Amino acid sequence: MSKKFTEEEIKTTLNKYFKKLNLENDNESKAVLFLLFKSRIEGQRFKPNDKCFCLSSKKIKICENHLSIYRSFKEIDKVDVEKDFEVIEYDINNALRKEKVLVQV
Numbered sequence: 428m429s430k431k432f433t434e435e436e437i438k439t440t441l442n443k444y445f446k447k448l449n450l451e452n453d454n455e456s457k458a459v460l461f462l463l464f465k466s467r468i469e470g471q472r473f474k475p476n477d478k479c480f481c482l483s484s485k486k487i488k489i490c491e492n493h494l495s496i497y498r499s500f501k502e503i504d505k506v507d508v509e510k511d512f513e514v515i516e517y518d519i520n521n522a523l524r525k526e527k528v529l530v531q532v
């Protein structure tokens with residue numbers, strides 16, 4: 428991963444999706460967002476009885492409000508999703524790297 432994004436770019440991108448999808452601004456939402464992006468990029472589609480994209484092993488229709496989040500997310504343009512995924516992925520990888528460093532110390 429060569430491209431770097433500034434804190435500001437990351438924050439702006441995340442906030443855009445938190446607002447659009449009516450998500451809280453917290454780490455759990457970040458993880459949900461990342462998994463949503465990943466499933467969309469990989470071309471996965473969900474029906475109400477499918478296991479949720481959030482990996483909870485619940486059906487998406489009974490997994491918190493994830494079905495409505497998924498439906499709202501589907502409305503977002505593919506071009507935007509692909510562009511913003513780079514930012515989201517970069518941020519998640521950064522967070523994981525930081526965590527790993529903390530564990531090693």
Ligand SMILES: [Zn+2]
Nearest residue numbers: 479481490493
């Ligand atoms: Zn879920």
